[in-house]
Amino acid sequence: MSIIIGTAGHVDHGKTALVRALTGMDTDRLAEEKRRGLSIDIGFAWADLPGRGGPVRAAFVDVPGHERFIKNMLAGVTGIDVVLFTVAADDGPMPQTREHLDIVELLGVSRGVFAVTKADLVDEGRVAEVRAAVEELTAPTALAGSPVVAVSVVTGQGMGELKRLLGLACVDAPRRGTAPFFRLPVDRCFAVKGFGTVVTGTVASGSISKGGEAALYPGARVVRVRALESHGRAVDEVSPGTRAALNIGGVAFREVRRGMMLADRALAEAVERSRRGRRGLRVDAVVRFVAPPGRTGGGRRFKLHHFTGTAMAELALEGVRAGREAGAGRYRARLYLDEPLLLLRGDRFVLRDTSGPATAGGGVVLASYFFRGLMPAASRVDYDGLEGTRSAQVRAVLDRSAWARAGELALTLGVGAGELAGTGGVVVGRDVAMVEERLGAVEAAVVERVRAHHEERADEKGLPEAVAAEVAARRGGGAGAAEAAAKAVIDRLVAAGRLRRTGGLLALPGHEPRLSKGLGPVEKAVLEAARGLRPLRVAELGTSLPFDAAQVERVVRALVERGELVRLADGVCIGRAALDEAKGKLIACIEAKGRIRTGEFRDILGCGRRLAIEILEYFDRERLTLRQGEFRTLR
Incomplete structure (x- = not known):
């Protein structure tokens, strides 16, 4: 187990000296730091501390205390597990003590030890006063009740106790989240x-x-x-x-x-890829302010610190439906960042005022909208959902849509795409995440469209799948995944037995093509035209019969699907009985002679050469015959 301990405290309150005494390492590495005796940048050290079940390896991040170097302090303290807070016995709590305490609390650090340093310079009464001041200062914070120990790096007073308390704080520190992205x-x-x-x-x-x-x-x-x-x-x-x-x-x-x-x-x-052509990032977050925020409805800007990165950000509370105070000084808000920091759900950040550098507040990311298609309008943000269960988070991000690309949705919520599949009420298929409760209306619309197609065109096997997908896409909404999502919806309907898929067509279970009564005369005329060994050339048939050409084509298509006609080539059909008769004659001749010429086959059938060729080419495609020069043999 590795734990990060960060120092905090006013300038010259002994942070670096204390880390040196605990680890034996000097965290001041810059020549300017050594010359001035003042930490300017963050420094690092490590040591084994006593834990309940054995040593705990702890890394120390030593941060500067001077207000001029607060940016460096924030770069170091963000991401720590435990805080080692120093308050000098001779000074007591100072301005940077309070600001560092605000920052540590805004970053969600709930485990720490307060060291009253330089205890060798004062009497016990003064140590007691500083201890009481620390306890009063921390009472309204998450660090209330943290141990306070008087120490001196000169005499060694309290150092053993400090190590023990830090070790226990490390053991008790909350474990970090399991975000999958490195x-x-x-x-x-x-x-x-x-x-x-x-x-x-x-x-x-x-x-x-x-x-x-x-x-x-x-x-x-x-x-x-x-x-x-x-x-x-x-x-x-x-x-x-x-x-x-x-x-x-x-x-x-x-x-x-x-x-x-x-x-x-x-x-x-x-x-x-998502950022091409645009800058910045928008996130929804829960924000807490050190002091009442005043007007933040648009135009008030802050410097946002996230890990070691910074970006200017505009904060909007007004006009956001759920952007009012959410209790305990918490506000729900949308932030507009000028630069695309890699914030993920659950990350903490600190806001610094730009007018007079001071810590204004901080917060926790609820959703990062790297993909604009997934960003709900500010006036419709469901913050209750974003703070709820994973299933509620998915519904909140999708707003009114039924689906989104699984990878994009997962990144918006800071989880692995695989985790979405295990989320209650969320279905993943074809790399699309779908909200099950919203699919009912989409599926019903697709089934109804297939049913309507059967009523309109009972002679057809079914509705083209592409048309059904368009219906699903329109009904389900966007986030750029409509095509894949629509196919996933159709997959579900087929798997559930609500639709039958045949050769790119969708039909209701039990549907069989049948001609409507109104097409009976057309059917009779077409079948009459197909009697004997006569080819039906559909384009010519549409003009020779006293019926609408479209109706003739529908009837021919239905008769082909029923098997009463056979399609020899594009726009050319022949009666099934006539084709079977021709097949029998062809097989008999080849079995008797071993092979047959086109002319011989024409003479046997008593038809024109063109029709004989069309029939032979059909048998070639059906792998009954094999063409070898001017002859054909059986395969």
Whole structure:
């Protein structure tokens, strides 16, 4: 088990010194940091902490405390499991203490330990005052009741207890989600002589193995993972919550920067395809503000921090049907991001005010609309559904549609496409996810269209499948999957026995072609014309008989389907009895002589050469005869 512990606290409250004392590692790596004695960028270390069932390997992310470096602090603290919060005994809680506490809570961190540092500089009474101030400050937060321990890196006071408490917090920390897509937000990138580009970060979701491929996002540039390290050791695979260094091939280190992300190749490529011709991203989310939000109906902009990336975002609450306060200071809202950060459902983000840099709020993503066809209108967003069961989430995203492409819907909800198949009320077929309760109306419309076709054209075997698919597509709605979804609906109807599929035609069970009474005279005339060894040339027949040409064609088609006529070639038919007689004569002659010429066959039948050729070519296609030059033999 690997846990990420992030530091937090006001500038000069001893975060870096405390991490050094716990791990033996100096997280200040920049010359400027060492010169000024001030953390500017995030630093990393690791150590084994005592847990209930044995040691717990913990990675430490040390963040700067100065307000000028809050962007770096946010890049480091996003994605931590446990917070190590420092409050100096001589200062007590300070402005950045409160802002860091807001940020940690907005990011959903519920396990932590508060260290009252520099305890050697004050008396016990002052330590008690600071402890009480910390408890009061954290009382309304998710970190209420977290242990508070007085420590000194100079004397070693409380360090053993701090390690023990951190170990217990690691054991109790909520486990990370199981999103299937690999994502590693890049926090550092550098080159190692002889190895090439190395990127580091904390695995946010999914996993990747040595030798695997990923894509650099934004964009979809493919890179190969040559080697993996975690906590200074070579490993074969890294999983969520792991601090990792990846030696990658296919990109120069100067082309990679903090804020980019190594992501599952299919994920990055799908998102890039969806973005062609447009910028930004829209997401629905639950947002909580540090202070009442005031007017946010359009035009108020924030800087959104997500893992190590940032983007300007506009927040809309007003005019969104369910965008009112959702209780406990929570608002449901739509965010419009200028840049396409790779936010997935369940990801947390922080909003910073642009007018006077301060943390304004943060939230949790409910749905990311990488695919515009899946985005419901802002006025119709079903936030209750988005916060409900997986089945409810699917219905909310699809809005009034019955289906969507399974891969696109899965990405919108941050799950694997395979997971949709196990969602109650959701059917997956032909790579399309369908809401079962909405399919009833679609299926009924298709069945009714087939029934109507039988009534209109009882002489035909059925309705062309393409026509039925058009009916399903119109009734079921969009999200760009209409063709595949319509075919999936037809598959369901056939599997359920509600329709019968024959050669691209759909019919009701038990349907048999029959001519209507009104076509009786036409049928009689056509059969009369087909008596004996006379070819029916349909185009000529339509003009020679005293009936509408379309009616004649319908009757001929019905008689072919019933088997009373046989189609010799395009537009040419012959009576079944006459063809059977010709077949018998042909077989008898060839069996007697071994082969037959076209002229001989014509003379035996007593017909014209053209008809003899048409009959012989029909038998060739039926694999009764084989043409060899001017002769034909039996196969």
